[in-house]
Amino acid sequence: MSDTPKKGWFQRLSAGLSRSSKQMTDQVVSTFVKEPLSEEALERLEEHLIESDLGPAASARIVERFRALRFGKTSDEREVKEALAEAVAAELTPRQATFDPLSGPKPYVVLFVGVNGSGKTTTLGKIASDLTGKGAKVMIVAGDTFRAAAREQLKVWADRAGAHFESRRDGADAAGLAFDAYAKAKAEGFDVVLIDTAGRLQNKSTLMDELLKIVRVLKKVDADAPHETLLVLDATVGRNALEQEKIFGRTAYVSGVVMTKLDGTARGGVLVPVAQASDAPIKLIGVGEGVEDLQPFDARAFSRSLVGLED
Numbered sequence: 001m002s003d004t005p006k007k008g009w010f011q012r013l014s015a016g017l018s019r020s021s022k023q024m025t026d027q028v029v030s031t032f033v034k035e036p037l038s039e040e041a042l043e044r045l046e047e048h049l050i051e052s053d054l055g056p057a058a059s060a061r062i063v064e065r066f067r068a069l070r071f072g073k074t075s076d077e078r079e080v081k082e083a084l085a086e087a088v089a090a091e092l093t094p095r096q097a098t099f100d101p102l103s104g105p106k107p108y109v110v111l112f113v114g115v116n117g118s119g120k121t122t123t124l125g126k127i128a129s130d131l132t133g134k135g136a137k138v139m140i141v142a143g144d145t146f147r148a149a150a151r152e153q154l155k156v157w158a159d160r161a162g163a164h165f166e167s168r169r170d171g172a173d174a175a176g177l178a179f180d181a182y183a184k185a186k187a188e189g190f191d192v193v194l195i196d197t198a199g200r201l202q203n204k205s206t207l208m209d210e211l212l213k214i215v216r217v218l219k220k221v222d223a224d225a226p227h228e229t230l231l232v233l234d235a236t237v238g239r240n241a242l243e244q245e246k247i248f249g250r251t252a253y254v255s256g257v258v259m260t261k262l263d264g265t266a267r268g269g270v271l272v273p274v275a276q277a278s279d280a281p282i283k284l285i286g287v288g289e290g291v292e293d294l295q296p297f298d299a300r301a302f303s304r305s306l307v308g309l310e311d
């Protein structure tokens with residue numbers, strides 16, 4: 001992730017966000033390039049921003065910034081895009097934070113939560129590959145003990161990354177597995193422990209009970225564990241991501257949000273209301289299926305890519 005050369009990294013981000021940037025700028029830019037800034041144009045801008053899923057509150061603030069700019073007839077495409085990027089970045093910059101499991105206590109325990117299909121397993125696998133690539137000793141724990149397919153998929157990622165893999169079968173107690181795996185990781189000098197969790201029935205209390213139980217037993221080993229709880233949200237579900245954030249954010253003590261599949265949607269702007277609704281900052285984003293497509297969240301770079309500007 002963070003070791004990827006900056007240029008390639010930005011290009012991947014822009015390629016991933018191309019559908020969103022087209023949606024964001026096509027109408028917005030043409031509105032302002034063709035005519036001077038008017039109340040009517042500002043109203044249309046607000047509509048376009050809301051259609052791009054930026055949410056009503058942020059859209060209204062962005063429009064206010066545009067009103068203050070007082071574009072004349074001469075405003076060109078670049079000027080409009082720069083202003084839009086700056087306005088989006090102003091919304092997102094306070095909501096970014098870094099994910100750095102190698103600078104904390106060892107073993108650094110990261111819990112992954114989110115509904116099935118959100119990209120949890122893939123995100124965990126990409127992080128594992130990045131960390132082993134940096135020479136870290138990594139353990140992956142398959143906390144979804146009910147689904148053989150989930151376990152197998154995770155095992156493939158563990159093998160690919162060269163990470164140690166811990167699992168149990170057929171609905172074994174996930175908290176028991178997490179406790180034993182963490183104790184082993186501690187005894188054997190692992191740097192990082194990545195724990196996948198079940199994501200079914202996100203609205204049912206049993207799932208939250210199971211998550212809380214995992215957290216409780218990890219704290220028996222170290223009161224500060226898990227050191228990070230990443231909530232993985234799929235951008236393609238649009239504003240449903242806000243609902244998921246609410247459900248998990250309420251109970252799971254989320255410390256960071258990962259938004260995946262930003263390449264699979266024209267509505268990448270949804271990151272803005274999610275970032276603002278969440279107590280936890282955005283730490284990583286997924287813009288494709290490859291290992292290099294999981295990137296640290298950089299509000300400025302994201303905002304520039306979202307409107308189709310270069311770095």
Ligand SMILES: Nc1nc2c(ncn2[C@@H]2O[C@H](COP(=O)(O)OP(=O)(O)OP(=O)(O)O)[C@@H](O)[C@H]2O)c(=O)[nH]1
Nearest residue numbers: 116117118119120121122260261264286287288289
């Ligand atoms: N295009 C794209 N696809 C992604 C991204 N992240 C994950 N995926 C794909 O999304 C699908 C679901 O990802 P998983 O990692 O299996 O999701 P999960 O949350 O673990 O779901 P379960 O395996 O059902 O528990 C897979 O086909 C991934 O390859 C991304 O950033 N971009």
